[in-house]
Amino acid sequence: MLAEHGPDAMIWAGGTDMTLHWQREKVSPTVCVDIRDVSQLDFIEVGNDAIRIGAMTALATLERAAGRHHILKMLSDITKLMCTPQTRTLATVGGNMCNASPAADLSPAFVALDATAVIFGRNGTREVTAYDFFVGVNRTAVAQDEILQEVTIPLPSDGEIHGSYRRIDRTVVDIALVNGSAAVTVGIDGVISKVGLGLGAVAPIILNAPDASAALEGTSLADVTRDKLAEVAAIAARHAKPITDVRASAGYRQDMVEVMLRRALEDAITNHGGKLR
């Protein structure tokens, strides 16, 4: 149907973003493909090598999955910051990704966790990394005749991954002014083997920071200090290209993304049992 109707057709998942876009005439589809009843896309699967989250998983469902894996606990904590309890029963993980708001809450975590988006189209499925998934404000790698099927979060085979997400908000119901997420993998040898970072609301897309990640990778967990993490966060923050809008100034966003990343890194290390000096 998407292919048949071309750009006039759009997916309707929870509809929480769509309703607003439609009202504000940001979109004007003539056909809405309602995928709310596609139960095959509503699942959370915890495997040995990956966690798979179906695109139609409601934020409320993700919220309740906290007990199943500590990474799901991290994501569950994020959903608690999002929307309102009522809206979370409608809003979906796929919708949050595909809406591609630079301030979305799950996206920086998926980028930090190095998740993969599985996209389904007429020729089967294809995969892109969460980082490559976001192309611009409200623009993703999903083509007109495709849909997002699921998000896959890889789990390390030879160690453990822990992550954290921090955001600046104003009241209990708010869009992040700026946010940051970190995921740290520590090998069985106690050495940090992989660091993922996600920076939100400081560019049209969710940013990562390979140079900052590299600055921490290879360090032994026992050697990580607060100063070291501050240094990593500072490197990462240099990637930010924030703007000024009614919510916050560019300068504030620039300063805060560094604070958010530093705190997220500190949480991730602490979650590993690391003692920060």
Added chain:
Amino acid sequence: MAKHDKNIGKGLKVVGHGLHVKDAVEKVTGTIRYGVDYEVQNMVHGRIIRCPHPHARITRIDASKAEDVPGFIGILTHDDVPQNDWEAAWFNYRGKVLDGVGRFVGDDMAAVAATTPEAAEKAAELVEIDYELLPAVFCMEEARKDGAPQIRDEGNERDPYGVAWGDVAVGKAAADHTVDCDIFYESQQYAPLGRNACIAEWMGDRVNVITSSQTPSELRDGIHEALGIPLSKIRVQALPSGSSFGQWWSNNFMMIAVLLARKVGKAVKIELDNEECMATVKRRHQERTRGSMGCTAEGELTYFEFDHLIDNGGYGFKDDVGFFCVDMWGKNGHGDYQIHGINTNMVTAGCMRGVGDCTLGASVERMADQLAEKVGIDPVRFRIKNQIVAGDELRMQHSRHNIKGAVDEYIKNVPEHLRKDWPELFKLSAGGTRALLELGSEHFGWDQRWKGWATPTHSDGSIRRGIGVGTGAHVCGVEFEGASNAMVRMNPDGSAKVHAAVGRQGAGAETTQAMVVAEELGLPLDQVAIETGDTDSCPWNHGSLASSTMYRTGWASREAARDVKRQLLAIAAKEFFDNVDPDELDVDDGEVVHRDPAKHNQRIRFADVLSELRSETLGQTSSITGSPRVPMPPSTTFARQFGAQFAEVEVDVETGQIKLLDFLCVQDSGTVVNPQVLKNQIIGAAICGSGFAIYEEMIFDQETGALENGNLLDYKLLRCADFPHDAEVLFVEDPDPVGPFGARGAGESPIAAGIAAVAQAVHNAIGVWVDMPMTPERVVAAIKAERDRHT
């Protein structure tokens, strides 16, 4: 003079009890109907065409394209509008309904009617209007200057409003410490969760207007002024408004609905969308205080000197805002306040809950705190030292115009014998902050928690906690615009109906007015119903504003009930109690009884008395109506309400985020008529005040003055979960000598107290004063500026 009876509100049957509000079930089940929910048969829909420019004059209107929209019915332009000025209560609006000039982006320019809201919207878009652009001004300071673009025929600036007493030069000489201030306040938006709509329906030359309003009588007056038709031909049926805080009084869009309906000859409904509610109706003023204050080495205030600007936007016409901080800090012998009302090319500004108290009052609180810090006295003691208690003089009697003059005139017209029971004028009749501060600081554990000025109570990493206290005062309504009246009717079955045009804005007035009447008439509450919105059945009333409802309308409702009771007992005495003096009788639980059951032990149902009335008057009268029979004393000269609030906040000095951890509100509103209702008022005020202190701010485009955050995503209101769920409210009940059963006003002092408490707590946590709203960004900037100052 009336003696001050401290037990006036004690041991009553209805008053003082936390009864459920009358509309609780309607609200919970969603059956209550607000303005937007209402419809009348065959009505059509109106849409207002808004000015895209900050200041412009219409040169041409072409509706030909709009006429092609299916369902289009007609258009109203300034050519159809009588060129009369109309005024809303307290000069919240003064101007013509439409005059072909737009004075801010979003101003009302014309309106179309069509069969559906969608068609009306489409047609409105297709009306072509050419404008001659006029120079615009957005800043108060600029608008005052010679040669500034003139927004109104009367000029941009009102005559200064002043209050002065003592001799400031003497006060300055006596000061050991002084502080100066220059503080700017951003506009707060009423941010109503409920929007509004207005339906106007003409029947011949009479018009019926259905809308949500807190001021039904003032709305009728406004229509009368705008159209020049007799008041008797205008009926306003005011519906509940939901939280209004002063927004839904009488608004220009209501006038447009009336005129559009007349033009197209059909009932018209105009419904505002969220953005229109926020960007085109009104707002709290932007304000700026400059001034100085001084005190002795012992911490006794010696003088106040303030120059305060308020921005009226396009159509506000106010020259004064809350001078109640003047009264509250009245131990001080010398003062001079000047207030200047200035028009700008921004959306109209008017009274919002705690007008002036939230701004000028907050400036005074901050400066007082700075003096207390210099002297080294803690804020509770500093307030106790310098704030008034019952019997002290109210400084506003020294007002340079208006109050003293208007009151003298009012008094002159009241015969001597009716004045003998009045409290002493120009002195506080009851209450004060001292008892609040004493009770509150004990309950809050102030002495144990206070670590000194600018000293956090706790600090850990980037977290700093601090405590603060703030105080607020307000009048309990005013008499200058007319005396609020109420009527009570007892029906043949003995039930009673109150007619008091105070609207229903969620503050519980429909319940508390009925409680007062039930108490006076000895009826259970469910026998008393109330009409709050229909101007055809209610006498003139100022409405729910200026914290007047419980006090001034409550007084009128009680007096009206007294009048009913007097008539009822007179008939009962004659017909059932052997012509005893009616004063020997009383009412109890729907029955007339003798005060001394030994003399007469019969109990006569009200219905039986009413039935007797009918035969007595040959069927000409079958119910009793009552109205106040004496004038109300000019309460502005003696009655005040007070609030003191204590707060603990947590500030993240890295991010600037503020969390509210603990809140205690102590309130003196005299006798508490309904503790549940009043608790809601106080907590609501503390939340609204905290929002003003930390987030709420209307952001205007620098070039056009257009509102940029006219939505609830970017206009941040505190949610319940942002406020401590275990916040407490304590009451100090110093009964008022005039108010119903000793009650006074309540709505506005608590918002001022909360703002000051949060501001001070933040200062104590981080050691810097931050201008409001203390957004994360401003907090960080203030901390950085302070650090830079020291390096």
